[in-house]
Amino acid sequence: MNVEFFRGLRPQAEGPARRDAPVRELPPPETLLVPMPGARHAAFRAVKEGDAVAQYQPLSQPQTAAPACSPAAGTVEEFRTVDHPLLGPVLCAVLRVKPGGPAPARPPLLARTPEALETAARNAGILDECSGEPLYRLLKTFRRFGVPALCAWAAGEEPFPGGTEAAFLSAPAETASGLRLAADSCGAQECCVAVRDRRLLRVPWTEGAGLPELREVGARVPAWAFFEQRFRARGLRVGRVGAQACAALYRAVERGVPQVETVVTVAGEGVERPGHFRVPAGYPLRALLEASGLKEGARVVLGSPFTGAAAPDETIPVCLGMHTVLALPHARERRPFACVGCGRCAAVCPERLFPYRYAEHRENGAPLSHAELAAAARCGGCRCCEAVCPAGLALEEAVRLVTEGGTP
Amino acid sequence: MILRGFSRPPFLRSEEPVDAMMRDAVFALLALLALPTVFYGPRVLLMAACTAAACAACEFLFLLFARRELRFPECSCVVTGLVVTMLMPAGAAFWIPALAGAFAILVVKMPFGGLGCNPFQPAAAGVAFVTLLRPAELFSYPDPAGGWLPLSPGGIAYAAAESPAAALRSGVRPAMAPLDMIWGRTPGPLGTTAALVLAACALYLFARRAADWKLTAGFLAASGAYAALFPRVVGSALTSLKYEWLAGSLLFAAVFLVTDPVTAPRTRAGKFASGAIAGVLTMFLREFGRFEQAACFAVLLANLCRPFLDRAAIAWTLRKGARHETGKA
Numbered sequence: 001m002n003v004e005f006f007r008g009l010r011p012q013a014e015g016p017a018r019r020d021a022p023v024r025e026l027p028p029p030e031t032l033l034v035p036m037p038g039a040r041h042a043a044f045r046a047v048k049e050g051d052a053v054a055q056y057q058p059l060s061q062p063q064t065a066a067p068a069c070s071p072a073a074g075t076v077e078e079f080r081t082v083d084h085p086l087l088g089p090v091l092c093a094v095l096r097v098k099p100g101g102p103a104p105a106r107p108p109l110l111a112r113t114p115e116a117l118e119t120a121a122r123n124a125g126i127l128d129e130c131s132g133e134p135l136y137r138l139l140k141t142f143r144r145f146g147v148p149a150l151c152a153w154a155a156g157e158e159p160f161p162g163g164t165e166a167a168f169l170s171a172p173a174e175t176a177s178g179l180r181l182a183a184d185s186c187g188a189q190e191c192c193v194a195v196r197d198r199r200l201l202r203v204p205w206t207e208g209a210g211l212p213e214l215r216e217v218g219a220r221v222p223a224w225a226f227f228e229q230r231f232r233a234r235g236l237r238v239g240r241v242g243a244q245a246c247a248a249l250y251r252a253v254e255r256g257v258p259q260v261e262t263v264v265t266v267a268g269e270g271v272e273r274p275g276h277f278r279v280p281a282g283y284p285l286r287a288l289l290e291a292s293g294l295k296e297g298a299r300v301v302l303g304s305p306f307t308g309a310a311a312p313d314e315t316i317p318v319c320l321g322m323h324t325v326l327a328l329p330h331a332r333e334r335r336p337f338a339c340v341g342c343g344r345c346a347a348v349c350p351e352r353l354f355p356y357r358y359a360e361h362r363e364n365g366a367p368l369s370h371a372e373l374a375a376a377a378r379c380g381g382c383r384c385c386e387a388v389c390p391a392g393l394a395l396e397e398a399v400r401l402v403t404e405g406g407t408p
Numbered sequence: 409m410i411l412r413g414f415s416r417p418p419f420l421r422s423e424e425p426v427d428a429m430m431r432d433a434v435f436a437l438l439a440l441l442a443l444p445t446v447f448y449g450p451r452v453l454l455m456a457a458c459t460a461a462a463c464a465a466c467e468f469l470f471l472l473f474a475r476r477e478l479r480f481p482e483c484s485c486v487v488t489g490l491v492v493t494m495l496m497p498a499g500a501a502f503w504i505p506a507l508a509g510a511f512a513i514l515v516v517k518m519p520f521g522g523l524g525c526n527p528f529q530p531a532a533a534g535v536a537f538v539t540l541l542r543p544a545e546l547f548s549y550p551d552p553a554g555g556w557l558p559l560s561p562g563g564i565a566y567a568a569a570e571s572p573a574a575a576l577r578s579g580v581r582p583a584m585a586p587l588d589m590i591w592g593r594t595p596g597p598l599g600t601t602a603a604l605v606l607a608a609c610a611l612y613l614f615a616r617r618a619a620d621w622k623l624t625a626g627f628l629a630a631s632g633a634y635a636a637l638f639p640r641v642v643g644s645a646l647t648s649l650k651y652e653w654l655a656g657s658l659l660f661a662a663v664f665l666v667t668d669p670v671t672a673p674r675t676r677a678g679k680f681a682s683g684a685i686a687g688v689l690t691m692f693l694r695e696f697g698r699f700e701q702a703a704c705f706a707v708l709l710a711n712l713c714r715p716f717l718d719r720a721a722i723a724w725t726l727r728k729g730a731r732h733e734t735g736k737a
Contacts, residue, residue, distance in 0.1 A: 011420055159420075299419075301417075301419050304417075305417075305418065305419045305420045306417060306418040306419070306420065307417050307418070308417055308419065309417070310416070310417075310419070326419070328419055337425070337426040337427075337482060337523070337524065338521070338522065338523060338524030338525065339524050340426055340429070340523065340524050340669045340670050341524065341669045341670050341671075341672065341674050342429075342620070342669040342674070343620070343669070343673070343674035343675060343676070343679070344422075346674060346675060346676075347676065351729065352725050352726070352728070352729040353729075354674070354675070354722050354725075354726075356674055357722065369719075369722075369723065369726075371722075371723060371726040371727065371730065372722065372726065374730070375726050375729060375730070378729070383417055383418045384418075386417075386418050386421070387418040387420055387421050387422060388421075388422045389421075389422065390422055390424050390425045390426045390428075390429055391425070391426050391524070392421070392425065394416075
């Protein structure tokens with residue numbers, strides 16, 4: 001049951017997945033479908049069809065996105081456009097994997113200036129799994145706006161565990177070092193790691209001795225909104241970077257390795273063997289779900305159960321930034337009713353908005369006050385209002401339309 | 409939360425949709441019918457069924473003539489019918505609650521757009537309408553100790569007993585023992601006398617989230633404060649509070665009338681305030697009004713305050729939020 005006394009939701013734990021289970025490796029597939037965001041134009045591709053590529057070799061050099069690197073040595077057979085729920089229509093390289101050992105180690109980055117770190121993040125093709133943005137762009141934004149505190153987000157996707165959380169628990173030191181590098185890059189003075197429960201961490205963690213502070217976020221949804229409010233109360237702005245992106249930055253700087261793999265958590269009642277998997281970009285989602293024992297008729301959701309995207313089918317590839325795959329039992333759609341005025345949407349909203357007012361505005365043109373129009377910009381899109389709405393109204397969309405200047 | 413496979417986020421949603429809320433209200437109202445059936449016989453069941461059927465028929469006819477989609481997914485017309493029945497004397501002719509239900513559906517609910525759009529509590533409006541129309545029949549209650557009533561749908565003859573609310577109105581302490589008042593063995597509207605069952609219904613509805621406790625809390629707190637401050641019977645403030653709460657339809661109104669989500673304010677502060685306004689008005693109208701049962705009129709007057717209360721609460725909350733937002737930067 002949800003608790004409405006303190007805003008937000010407390011969804012009940014679902015599924016048997018263990019948050020601190022070890023991250024498993026899956027056998028490499030014969031073919032990878034490596035997404036190359038921003039490379040639909042041929043000018044932004046670094047390879048051609050039929051080219052042999054080495055592991056970590058850049059496959060694309062886009063202007064607006066991070067380059068995609070080859071997760072394994074092999075041959076580029078063809079390019080194929082895939083309609084990906086997280087990336088949109090994206091060009092993918094069909095890579096025939098050639099068995100072989102790992103690529104030789106590269107020297108570490110010596111210059112640790114903010115610009116050099118950003119360049120390293122860009123060249124390594126690191127994607128922040130929390131925002132879906134390239135890490136270099138995120139760090140640049142934080143530096144420009146002078147964010148004083150930086151947080152590595154290592155909490156799951158309530159009520160399920162998440163790949164971000166699993167990645168941190170499997171390599172906490174790499175995340176901590178990467179967070180320090182990211183803080184150096186954007187000039188943040190204060191660092192912390194946001195975890196669901198610090199007891200899950202099985203290694204000693206001495207805060208202050210070179211390690212950032214661990215801060216628990218609890219089980220309340222939306223965790224990030226409430227976490228941010230703690231900093232707001234101190235008059236601080238806080239930036240968020242995913243734990244996987246932090247660890248990838250560390251590996252890029254210290255070992256010269258680009259980000260070519262991601263830790264994905266498969267959870268939910270729709271799988272028989274939930275767990276955490278380390279898979280390369282381009283890994284077939286179907287193979288991942290087969291390894292987890294997908295049940296018949298389950299619906300596959302990518303990301304958070306509140307804000308994630310439904311997977312249209314299982315043929316799409318795993319991409320960087322995909323960290324949680326939920327398999328939810330399929331059920332009948334609920335027909336929407338008219339608003340009955342229960343006020344639950346307003347009770348759970350972490351930003352103290354009144355989402356039903358925007359739905360009324362959209363439905364029948366009810367006038368909104370200046371304060372309501374201005375407050376709509378505070379909506380973080382957590383969709384908690386929709387989750388508790390007994391009428392099944394599209395409240396987040398109604399608020400977003402007001403923000404975007406849409407008319408009823 | 410319950411897992412459901414929706415095609416768009418959120419994929420986890422509340423397990424209390426509107427139809428489930430209405431079903432819960434129907435279950436609670438049916439539970440409330442148990443003791444009156446024991447006291448007055450199956451006539452009350454027949455009356456409830458007729459009123460609910462009349463409400464459903466009116467809604468169906470309205471949808472038919474208005475050329476709208478024919479659907480009764482949320483059972484709200486049944487809830488209206490049952491609530492109207494609960495506020496009737498057990499010996500009332502069946503056409504009286506049926507007329508109240510028809511008024512509720514055809515005048516108060518459907519012309520405004522149906523469930524979710526009505527500005528006034530339909531059942532309260534229907535009962536208020538027949539109260540003004542036939543007050544004598546409405547405040548003439550059979551004695552629950554007098555045995556089962558005949559099944560005749562028309563008006564039946566019975567010896568009217570004095571209800572606790574009527575005794576309070578005359579300024580005397582009700583002659584009934586408090587235990588009888590708790591178990592509903594007192595004359596009064598058929599679904600409003602069993603305080604213990606009402607409390608159980610309230611807990612069920614709050615637990616199932618079909619009703620909001622804030623409205624009930626505001627209503628009971630305000631009516632209790634009024635009863636304690638301005639007692640109508642000789643005795644301590646607690647004695648006055650006990651009799652005022654247990655007499656008449658006050659407890660029923662606290663659980664089923666003021667908690668109607670459609671006509672109550674949506675905001676937290678507005679809910680407490682609306683409940684308090686309804687509570688004070690109920691007590692005021694009981695003392696100075698024409699009728700011994702005034703909760704329906706008080707609820708309708710409190711419904712009038714909803715837009716003002718909501719607007720004030722929203723403006724206050726948003727101003728606080730904006731101040732918080734600017735203070736953080």
